[in-house]
Amino acid sequence: MDLPKKCLGQDSRYTAGSGYACDEQPGIVFQKDQETDYISKIRLTRQFKGNLPDGHYIDLGSLRLKDLFSIYPQLKDDWGSRGCSDYWKFSNDTISFYVKIDPEKQPQFPIDQAYYLEKPVEAVDLVMSCYSLNSDKQDIVFEDTDDPLFFIDSIRVNKNTLKVYDPSEIASVTVYKDSNAVKKMGLAAKNGLIYIETKEFAKQRYWNYFKMKSSQYAQIVPTIESNKEVQYILNKRVLKENSEGDLAAIDDSTFKDLRILTKKELIKEFGISDKQYGVVITSDVPGNLYNR
Structure with missing residues (x-):
């Protein structure tokens, strides 16, 4: 489906292009x-x-x-x-x-x-989850504790799993407390809810979102890898390293505008010459930023 013959690369989690089926389990x-x-x-x-x-x-x-x-x-x-x-x-x-x-x-x-x-x-x-077969990942076992619920990239994990991630891999950490946590995940989150996104996951999210908002963006950033050719500017702030969380936080409740700068315009407006394009985004601050 997402990896036909004309694609390069493959998902390392399974053997692409072959499978097993039987009449007893149709479909x-x-x-x-x-x-x-x-x-x-x-x-x-x-x-x-x-x-x-x-x-x-x-x-x-x-x-x-x-x-x-x-x-x-x-x-x-x-x-x-x-x-x-x-x-x-x-x-x-x-x-x-x-x-x-x-x-x-x-x-x-x-x-x-x-x-x-x-x-x-x-x-x-x-x-199978990315975490499942990697030998350096802890077995994910959930026990009744007073710990909050932990999620990494939408997948629930236990506290031990967090130890195998380097801080440089993390794009954002969102903490929900008390009633806000229970509203999100029910009584299982009565001790809190911690949602973590890795940089790779966040990058996929904002790339998908901006493609929907701008046909010009979809043309100049046709793949995730194409991000290295563009400079993101958010609310007049030139984003450097560790900006994935800021960009992934933008959604329909905060998004205002996205415009593309040519290299010439990027140099003139921001003095940046090592990128081919500029992606200038205007957005509001999330309304629940200080209410979690």
Whole structure:
């Protein structure tokens, strides 16, 4: 789906391009890990009817994008796609949904989201978490403690898992306390909720978001790697290292404007000559910044 033949690279978590299926489990394809005999990805096709790991029942034969957003409202702004892919991808670290891109729909950016709401979800991937098989990661075991709930990149982890991350990998840490935590995650978060995003995860989020807001941005930053060619300026502040958290925090409640500067304009306005483009963003400060 997101890694067809014309793509370079692959996901190291599973063996791409091969799988195992049987008549007793229609609509399910199993793919194994590259280094072990574990099954690290399960693909669900249009023949699948049943419950996802979180308990949601789906019938992929009739599931439309609008139905997906009803089940998972947090995915409605998460339009992602590799530059070589034929599908829009809606995902977190362990589950991905795919909707086929219509190549006749022009321009592709900004994305005409209403147009795709009636389109079918073609497949679902259930992928083993990045943390699962790495030998340097702790086994994730949850016990009844007085600790807050910990999440890294939308995946719940235990306190021990935090020890294997270097501070330089972290983009942002958000702490929810008391009733704010309970509103987010229920009584399980009565001792607090700590949400951590890595820089790579944050970078993926803001790249997807800005592509939706500007067709010009989508053209000059067609891949995540293209970020190295641009300089981000947020509210007249030139962003240097460790800016991923600031950019990923922007959403529809704070976003105001995005404009692109040519290299000549970037030099004239900000004196920056080592980047090809400037991405100038104007936004409000999140309203709940000091209320967590």
